[in-house]
Amino acid sequence: xxxxxxxxxxxxxxxxxxxxxxxxxxxxxxxxxxxxxxxxxxxxxxxxxxxxxxxxxxxxxxxxxxxxxxxxxxxxxxxxxxxxxxxxxxxxxxxxxxxxxxxxxxxxxxxxxxxxxxxxxxxxxxxxxxxxxxxxxxxxxxxxxxxxxxxxxxxxxxxxxxxxxxxxxxxxxxxxxxxxxxxxxx
Numbered sequence: 001x002x003x004x005x006x007x008x009x010x011x012x013x014x015x016x017x018x019x020x021x022x023x024x025x026x027x028x029x030x031x032x033x034x035x036x037x038x039x040x041x042x043x044x045x046x047x048x049x050x051x052x053x054x055x056x057x058x059x060x061x062x063x064x065x066x067x068x069x070x071x072x073x074x075x076x077x078x079x080x081x082x083x084x085x086x087x088x089x090x091x092x093x094x095x096x097x098x099x100x101x102x103x104x105x106x107x108x109x110x111x112x113x114x115x116x117x118x119x120x121x122x123x124x125x126x127x128x129x130x131x132x133x134x135x136x137x138x139x140x141x142x143x144x145x146x147x148x149x150x151x152x153x154x155x156x157x158x159x160x161x162x163x164x165x166x167x168x169x170x171x172x173x174x175x176x177x178x179x180x181x182x183x184x185x186x
Contacts, residue, residue, distance in 0.1 A: 060144035060173045061131045063180045067092035068148045068169060072127035076118035081111070094174065094183045123156045125163060144173045144180065 071089040074082055083102065090098040111119075118125065128151045136145035147170055152163035172184040 058180065060139070060146055060180045063092050063173060063182065064131050064146045064148050064171055065129050067182055068129045068150055069127050072125075072129070072150045072152060072167065074118075074125040076115055076125070077122055081115065092182055094181045097181075097183055097185070118154060121154075121156045123154045126153050126155055127151070128153070142175045144175075146171045146173065 067089045070092075071085040072082075074085050079085065086101045090102060093101065117123075130149045130151070132147045132149070133145060134147070136147065139145075147168065150167040150169065152167075154161045154163055170186045171182050173180045174183045175181075
């Protein structure tokens, strides 16, 4: 039960970081910004999984499935944080979204307990992505809306453990020069 609570806290923290990083930095409400984060210089490109320069022209569903699978599949022993997955997926993002999602914001508290446990267990977190669009606005020639449900599984040797809860991501894609790219996600 304790592991499940820790895992839930890690996922909520990751989702909060993702949502925070996907919003514009304009603070028009006058509320305070988070106190425990610092911005470090952008690190050099990662040496892990290499991806092609740009995706081939494809459907919005294929772009979302590929991008979210890469973004939510992690190797904690070599990835610095879940942000590493988003860095690998930038080929499917517009430049503006890629810049927002890959800015190097670090928590002064260090790695989460779950991330450290995955490192200790030499685990790999695999993402399975389902695409839907119930309630989405209709597609246009240059814009598409999709919803991705991401189910993750931690794999350690021959053992698998579901990572709960599933993540739901709402995406807006834009078409430019014959290819679809993710322009926003929440």
